Amino acid sequence: MKILILLLLASSASFAKSFVPSSFSANFEESILSMATGKEKKSFGKIDYKFPGNIRFEITSPNASTFVSNPQKSWYYVPPFVEGEQGQVTIQKSTKLPLTKFLDSIRNGLEGSKLFTYKYEGKDLVLTFVKTVQKELTLKEVTFHAVKEAKLVEKMSDFEKMTLVYADGRKVNLKFLELKEETSFPAKHFEFTAPAKTKVING
Numbered sequence: 001m002k003i004l005i006l007l008l009l010a011s012s013a014s015f016a017k018s019f020v021p022s023s024f025s026a027n028f029e030e031s032i033l034s035m036a037t038g039k040e041k042k043s044f045g046k047i048d049y050k051f052p053g054n055i056r057f058e059i060t061s062p063n064a065s066t067f068v069s070n071p072q073k074s075w076y077y078v079p080p081f082v083e084g085e086q087g088q089v090t091i092q093k094s095t096k097l098p099l100t101k102f103l104d105s106i107r108n109g110l111e112g113s114k115l116f117t118y119k120y121e122g123k124d125l126v127l128t129f130v131k132t133v134q135k136e137l138t139l140k141e142v143t144f145h146a147v148k149e150a151k152l153v154e155k156m157s158d159f160e161k162m163t164l165v166y167a168d169g170r171k172v173n174l175k176f177l178e179l180k181e182e183t184s185f186p187a188k189h190f191e192f193t194a195p196a197k198t199k200v201i202n203g
């Protein structure tokens with residue numbers, strides 16, 4: 001999944017309390033480097049986020065799927081490969097994606113966090129999670145890449161992309177092609193209604 005996120009407060013190195021906007025919507029490009037073959041696989045889609053714990057993650061190509069989650073319930077929908085056949089949706093109690101947990105965790109900024117340490121490396125901002133959080137999020141490290149010195153970045157959209165390093169060594173690059181902050185969503189945007197002819201699996 002793809003995603004760019006965050007916001008630092010410029011040269012003083014003090015951070016805004018709202019590190020991540022309370023809501024945003026973005027088109028994304030995701031690239032995953034295969035640990036087995038070393039080849040890169042790309043996918044494209046859209047992500048909508050609303051604090052706390054609401055996310056809608058739609059992959060539009062090459063293989064369509066939709067993941068929707070709110071604090072109570074989640075849905076994972078895979079449409080049929082052939083039109084007219086049966087798709088499938090898995091419904092279960094909410095289990096946040098590592099990305100959702102991550103966005104929620106940095107909502108209030110970076111300074112004084114007990115969840116991670118951070119450092120600047122030129123145009124990069126690197127967040128390294130403590131061991132207990134690595135286990136919970138399945139994320140080891142997140143690096144935000146800017147087009148200028150990371151210390152000078154003033155808003156989330158100034159970061160060009162982010163790299164998520166998972167505990168098992170997988171690397172996922174997320175790049176926002178468009179980003180709209182403080183987005184308003186319809187009342188039931190973070191719920192999912194399955195189309196007709198959909199196999200329902202209750203987890």
